[in-house]
Amino acid sequence: MSESLTCNTKSLRAKKAKFASNFENKNVRGFLAIAAVLLIAGWAYLVFLSSVSAAHLLLIPASLIAMILIWYAGELEQLPPSQSLEKVNDISALLSRHLLAKIKPGMSPKQLSKVISKEQGGYFFSSRYGIGQDFLEQLSADDEGSTALVWQNAISLAKTSGYDHIDSGALTGALILSIHGANDYLARISLDNKDIESGVIWFSHIRRMIERAEQKHDFGGIGRDLSFGWIPTLSKIGYNITETIERGGFLRRPVISRQQTIDQTVRFIAQEGRSNAVLVGEHGVGKTTLVYALAQKLITNTNEVPKNIAFQQVITLDAANLIANTKTPGQLEELLIRIFNEAIHAKNVVIFLDEAQLFLRSGTGSVDLSQLLMPVLQGGALKIILALSDQEWLRLSQENSALAGLMNRVIVKPLDQEETMQVVEDETVLMEARNKKVYTYQSLHEAYKLAERFIHEQAAPGKVIKLLESAANFPEQQHFVTAASVKQAIEKSFDVRVQTASSFEERDTLLNLEDKIHQRMINQTRAVKLVSDALRRARSGVRNNNKPIGTFLFLGPTGVGKTELTKSLAAAYFGGEDRMVRIDLNEYSHAEDTNRLLARGSTDPYSLCAQIAKQPFSVVLLDEIEKAHPNVLNLLLQMLDEGILRDSANKPISFKDAIIISTSNAGAEKIRAHIQAGQQLEQFEEQFVDELVDARVFRPEFLNRFDEIILFRPLTKQELLKVVDLLLASVNKTLADRKVTVKLTQRAKELLVDRGYDARLGARPLRRVMQRSVENIVASKLLAGSITPGQSIEIDAPELHTTLEQR
Amino acid sequence: MVIFLGFRWWYSEGWLWIFNSAVTARLKKWISYFSMPNLAKTLFAPFKQDVGKRNRSGLDALVQSFVDNSVSRIFGFIARSFLIIAGLICIFFVLISGILMIIIWPLIPAIPIISILLASGAII
Numbered sequence: 050m051s052e053s054l055t056c057n058t059k060s061l062r063a064k065k066a067k068f069a070s071n072f073e074n075k076n077v078r079g080f081l082a083i084a085a086v087l088l089i090a091g092w093a094y095l096v097f098l099s100s101v102s103a104a105h106l107l108l109i110p111a112s113l114i115a116m117i118l119i120w121y122a123g124e125l126e127q128l129p130p131s132q133s134l135e136k137v138n139d140i141s142a143l144l145s146r147h148l149l150a151k152i153k154p155g156m157s158p159k160q161l162s163k164v165i166s167k168e169q170g171g172y173f174f175s176s177r178y179g180i181g182q183d184f185l186e187q188l189s190a191d192d193e194g195s196t197a198l199v200w201q202n203a204i205s206l207a208k209t210s211g212y213d214h215i216d217s218g219a220l221t222g223a224l225i226l227s228i229h230g231a232n233d234y235l236a237r238i239s240l241d242n243k244d245i246e247s248g249v250i251w252f253s254h255i256r257r258m259i260e261r262a263e264q265k266h267d268f269g270g271i272g273r274d275l276s277f278g279w280i281p282t283l284s285k286i287g288y289n290i291t292e293t294i295e296r297g298g299f300l301r302r303p304v305i306s307r308q309q310t311i312d313q314t315v316r317f318i319a320q321e322g323r324s325n326a327v328l329v330g331e332h333g334v335g336k337t338t339l340v341y342a343l344a345q346k347l348i349t350n351t352n353e354v355p356k357n358i359a360f361q362q363v364i365t366l367d368a369a370n371l372i373a374n375t376k377t378p379g380q381l382e383e384l385l386i387r388i389f390n391e392a393i394h395a396k397n398v399v400i401f402l403d404e405a406q407l408f409l410r411s412g413t414g415s416v417d418l419s420q421l422l423m424p425v426l427q428g429g430a431l432k433i434i435l436a437l438s439d440q441e442w443l444r445l446s447q448e449n450s451a452l453a454g455l456m457n458r459v460i461v462k463p464l465d466q467e468e469t470m471q472v473v474e475d476e477t478v479l480m481e482a483r484n485k486k487v488y489t490y491q492s493l494h495e496a497y498k499l500a501e502r503f504i505h506e507q508a509a510p511g512k513v514i515k516l517l518e519s520a521a522n523f524p525e526q527q528h529f530v531t532a533a534s535v536k537q538a539i540e541k542s543f544d545v546r547v548q549t550a551s552s553f554e555e556r557d558t559l560l561n562l563e564d565k566i567h568q569r570m571i572n573q574t575r576a577v578k579l580v581s582d583a584l585r586r587a588r589s590g591v592r593n594n595n596k597p598i599g600t601f602l603f604l605g606p607t608g609v610g611k612t613e614l615t616k617s618l619a620a621a622y623f624g625g626e627d628r629m630v631r632i633d634l635n636e637y638s639h640a641e642d643t644n645r646l647l648a649r650g651s652t653d654p655y656s657l658c659a660q661i662a663k664q665p666f667s668v669v670l671l672d673e674i675e676k677a678h679p680n681v682l683n684l685l686l687q688m689l690d691e692g693i694l695r696d697s698a699n700k701p702i703s704f705k706d707a708i709i710i711s712t713s714n715a716g717a718e719k720i721r722a723h724i725q726a727g728q729q730l731e732q733f734e735e736q737f738v739d740e741l742v743d744a745r746v747f748r749p750e751f752l753n754r755f756d757e758i759i760l761f762r763p764l765t766k767q768e769l770l771k772v773v774d775l776l777l778a779s780v781n782k783t784l785a786d787r788k789v790t791v792k793l794t795q796r797a798k799e800l801l802v803d804r805g806y807d808a809r810l811g812a813r814p815l816r817r818v819m820q821r822s823v824e825n826i827v828a829s830k831l832l833a834g835s836i837t838p839g840q841s842i843e844i845d846a847p848e849l850h851t852t853l854e855q856r
Numbered sequence: 857m858v859i860f861l862g863f864r865w866w867y868s869e870g871w872l873w874i875f876n877s878a879v880t881a882r883l884k885k886w887i888s889y890f891s892m893p894n895l896a897k898t899l900f901a902p903f904k905q906d907v908g909k910r911n912r913s914g915l916d917a918l919v920q921s922f923v924d925n926s927v928s929r930i931f932g933f934i935a936r937s938f939l940i941i942a943g944l945i946c947i948f949f950v951l952i953s954g955i956l957m958i959i960i961w962p963l964i965p966a967i968p969i970i971s972i973l974l975a976s977g978a979i980i
Contacts, residue, residue: 061861068858105974112967119964120862123873270891272939275932276898278905360894394905 054200056140058154062131063141066149069125073147078118085114130214134207140200143207145216158189158199162224170217173252176529177490178245179238180225188228199227209246210253218252239491239532248490251474258478268295268348269360278395282387283364286374290344290401291362301475303342304468307335310461311343314434317457318399319355322429327405329442330461333511335472336436339461340365340401343434347399361432363399364392368407369414385421393430405435409445409452419452426455463508469497472510477517484521488530492520495532499539499547502594503665505701516542545666545706546588558622559585565621570613571771575730576603576759580618583708583756597692600709600754602674604737605761606717608811612670615710619668630660630707631670634677642677643684647697658696665703671711675746682751689754711755715746721763730760764812769802772812776819784827788838791827796846804853822849866965874961879954886950890943895936903932 057063072078088111095104125146132142141149151164165171166182175181202223207215222245225231235241310328317326328336344363351359366388375381392398402408407415408422425431435456437445446453464472470493477488496516497509504512517530519538525531536548558565562581563574570577583599586592603611619629637646650659661667671677671685688694692705716737723733738758742749752758764772773793781790793801801822805815826844830836887893906928973979 064858065861068861102977103975105971108971109968112964112971116862116866116964120865120870123870123877124865267888269894270889272891272895272936275891275895275904275935275939276901396905 054137054140054197054204056144056152056156056196056200058141058152060139060141062128063149063152065125066128066144066146069121069128069146070150072117072121072125078121081114081118085111085118088114134204134213137204140203140215143204143215144220145214148215148217148220155193156196157191157193158195158224158227159186159191161196161199161220162186162189165217165221165224168217168221170219170221170252173218173255174221174225174248176487177251178240178248179489179491180221184234185221185224185228188234189224190227190229195227199223202226206246206249210249212253212256216253216256218249218256222246222249244490244494247470251490254471254474255478258475262297266295266349269351273360274397277397278391280364280391280395280398282384283391283395283398286370286384286388287364287366287400289362289364290341291348291364294341294345294348301338301342301472304464304471306462306464306468307339307342310339310459311346314339314343314459315346315354315358317459318432318434319358323426323455323457324429324431325426325433325435325456326459327435327437327442327456328459328461329437329439331463331508332438333507333509333515334461334463335510336461337403338472340403340434340436344399358399358432361397361399363401363434365401365403366408368404368416372414372416381416382421385418389421389425389431392432399432399434402433402435405437406441406445408435409441409449419449423452423455426452464510466497466509469509469513470494473497473513473517476510476514480514480517480521484518484530486521486524486528486530488517488520489532491532492517492530492535495535496520499535502705503539503543503545503703505703543665547706555588559588562621566614566617569617569620569775570610571768571775572764573610573614573761576601576610576614576761579757579759580614580708580710584618584622594705595692597689597704598706598708600689600756601711602752602755602758603710603712603761604716604741604758605714605720606763606811607714608807608813609761609763610812611710611712611761612672615668615670615712618708618710623666623668628664628666629668629670630657630664631672632657633672634681635673637677637681640678640680643680644697646681646684647694649696649698649700652697656696658694658702661694661704661707662696662700662702665706667707669704669707669709671709673713674711675713675715682748686751686754713746716741716744720760724762730762734758734760766802766806769806769812769815770798772815773798773801773805773819776816777823780819780823780827787831788840789827789831789836790841791823792841792843793823794843794845797844797849800846800849818853822852826852863965867962871958871961874957875954878957879951882950882954883947886943886946890939890946892940892943895940895943899933899936899940900929901932902928903935906931 072081088107092104092107092111095101095107128146128149130143132139134143137143141152144152147168148164153160156164162182162185166175166185171182171185199220200223203215203219206219206222206226207213210216210219212219225235225245226242228234232241235245314326314328318324328339330336340363347354347358347361347363371381371384375384389400392400408418409415410419411417426433442453442458463469473493473496477493481487493513496513500509500512500516504516507515516535516538519542520530520534523530523534523537523541525534533548539545539547559581562584563577566577566581580599580601583601587598592598603614605611615629616626620626623629632646636642645653646657648656648659650656650662653659654663657669661669674682677685684694688704689709692703692707694702694704696702719737719740720730723737724730737760738752741747742752777791777793784791801815801818804822805818806812807814823844826848827836827842830842836842902925970979
């Protein structure tokens with residue numbers, strides 16, 4: 050390839066392109082065709098009926114018009130490239146006709162960007178990538194010398210698109226990549242060079258889809274079905290997938306891994322004997338789509354399939370429809386026998402039972418056909434495809450091994466990221482037609498990322514498509530589905546937060562999280578800071594998404610604020626104390642208790658798994674962890690490490706949006722002793738943890754799973770006085786409705802601390818003492834009418850003392 | 857002049873294009889439309905698989921089944937033959953029109969000159 054590629058706008062191909070652009074409009078061509086016909090008709094009338102010899106001159110314009118229209122149809126409309134992408138010395142030989150007609154001599158990249166903005170490729174990058182005309186015009190170079198780089202990039206991109214020429218998609222991509230410092234600009238809109246390349250491929254694929262849709266397909270002609278039997282009942286009850294395809298209802302590109310699966314299925318249904326296939330794969334993996342692709346292959350690629358199944362039509366049955374068409378089980382059986390007989394007799398029908406479990410056991414909306422299917426499958430005369438999930442296949446294998454043994458299993462695996470994106474890109478075009486929205490490229494990638502992270506009950510590509518469908522409910526600028534729309538959809542569906550903190554209130558909360566937590570709890574500054582830091586990292590997007598937001602082990606005596614910190618965090622940021630999932634692990638001291646942790650919501654809605662499945666964005670408090678059975682702790686290792694636990698049905702439950710806080714009183718006496726000896730926490734922290742490991746309270750591998758192990762120290766009397774203030778504030782909050790305010794004198798507070806402090810239980814008894822004294826005094830006064838709404842009362846130590854002594 | 861590029865195409869790639877579009881593509885289309893290869897392969901197959909079923913044994917049943925099948929096959933043969941003949945007629949017209957088109961193809965650019973000569977009375 051030449052370093053100084055140019056575009057010869059005077060080349061023969063360029064001249065043809067410019068000439069052709071005059072006839073691009075269908076109406077112009079139609080008008081010319083009518084004119085030619087009228088001229089010929091006039092010529093015929095005048096010459097043969099009126100014998101006007103001068104009328105022969107009418108043939109001159111008629112023949113010229115006809116020749117131009119024929120030339121347009123034969124060459125100009127397509128105008129194939131005159132050089133190959135591999136060996137080119139003049140870019141005019143490769144540019145698409147549309148582009149070539151608009152290129153003027155010596156154009157700079159900036160001028161090219163103006164041309165491209167009115168072409169389909171320009172619109173594509175503008176709507177899908179957010180790279181509009183302004184972006185290109187502002188950043189493209191304005192010197193002619195830079196255009197050679199654009200042409201070189203365009204050739205490289207055209208090679209990836211699979212076309213033999215440079216279309217407007219490849220040229221737009223080339224202009225973007227040729228911008229000086231393109232990487233930086235692209236990074237600002239979460240893109241890189243590879244994404245632009247993907248865009249060019251996607252654009253060319255959409256072009257191919259449109260071309261394919263416009264083509265007339267050969268489906269076998271009017272005599273195709275003469276050799277095949279009548280299927281009146283089947284036509285009435287079933288849904289004919291083949292007919293849908295004939296009407297142009299299936300436009301998807303063949304994904305390589307699916308081609309192999311389709312070929313395997315084709316081999317099974319074409320074979321003599323057991324001509325059946327059971328597609329086994331997770332929900333959402335694309336089993337139904339695979340059958341549509343298979344049906345398409347049977348009627349369009351007849352050379353690639355065995356002769357005995359060419360032109361076979363695929364008809365799907367719906368269990369609910371079957372039941373609705375009959376009144377008794379006997380009638381249902383009769384109907385099915387008739388349907389199967391028609392299919393066998395017709396010799397061109399493949400029956401497809403989607404969600405085949407509905408045909409294999411009785412229930413609401415389902416029907417047990419196993420007894421009927423056995424002889425049919427054994428005989429092998431009926432060609433049938435069933436679709437089952439992995440679990441349903443295992444169930445069938447266990448419950449009816451004879452029936453399962455008659456079926457040819459085809460495993461349908463989830464697609465990898467690249468193939469998923471190809472399927473999603475195809476589906477996007479159809480979703481856009483349905484939803485009247487435009488999906489951006491970034492939204493597709495965000496959907497893949499978030500579906501992988503949050504949707505575990507379905508496989509790709511189904512789950513990605515489902516998420517994109519939901520995202521259409523949260524468009525931006527009226528009709529654009531963006532990455533933010535996808536994030537909103539997942540936030541609404543899963544009650545999580547995936548968007549980085551953007552609102553002023555949220556950023557303010559995060560930046561001042563410590564202050565907000567300290568409004569509820571006293572001291573433990575280090576613990577509060579570490580937990581707040583973890584949350585800030587998560588919400589600013591600086592975190593490992595494959596682990597929980599943060600995992601902490603709080604060690605310390607009772608009543609020093611371990612649980613209070615957890616509650617405060619849930620209230621301050623997660624939206625309320627109900628966001629805290631509390632599991633008291635002293636209730637899980639037996640090996641079999643692991644089952645209770647993993648129970649599904651349907652059996653125990655309060656199990657750890659059930660609560661997190663329902664509310665993934667939570668604070669999980671695992672209280673008194675040292676009392677849990679080692680098996681329970683082993684189970685929690687995976688949760689701490691990978692953020693995943695599998696429930697009793699083996700469904701993965703994600704803890705990746707939770708903060709996990711474990712608490713333990715282990716070694717509380719030692720902490721107290723160290724503090725009483727005048728040491729600071731930092732001075733003995735490491736030694737203390739080592740002692741816990743040596744004493745086999747915790748195994749080192751368990752402790753290593755936590756992001757931080759935080760020691761809580763006993764509260765001092767000064768701090769307890771502040772706790773009294775917090776408790777008093779809580780009492781006043783309760784009394785706010787009565788418009789009564791309570792105040793305590795300093796001596797009263799000190800008395801409460803004296804009575805409420807217990808070296809063993811920390812500040813925990815303080816709340817009870819407060820209740821017994823302050824709240825009782827206020828209650829008595831309210832009942833006696835000695836205080837009225839709007840009043841403020843001050844309680845002193847003697848009054849408190851008297852009340853406490855009365856008990 | 858661009859028009860000369862048109863003439864160049866007319867007498868070079870244009871020949872091949874008119875042959876492909878007026879003959880080959882049309883033949884393929886009509887052969888496919890009438891399912892002719894498929895019909896030829898199944899010429900004597902029963903019509904819509906309407907074949908008699910033997911529900912009882914014996915010579916009578918065998919004869920009855922044979923007659924039923926033969927009738928169905930004869931009916932199938934007639935229906936297919938009808939379609940094949942209709943297809944052949946179409947193909948005939950396609951071929952004739954295609955050949956005519958190929959013959960007059962090189963003459964079309966000469967029409968303006970011929971017209972002038974006709975108008976001037978130089979040729980009758």
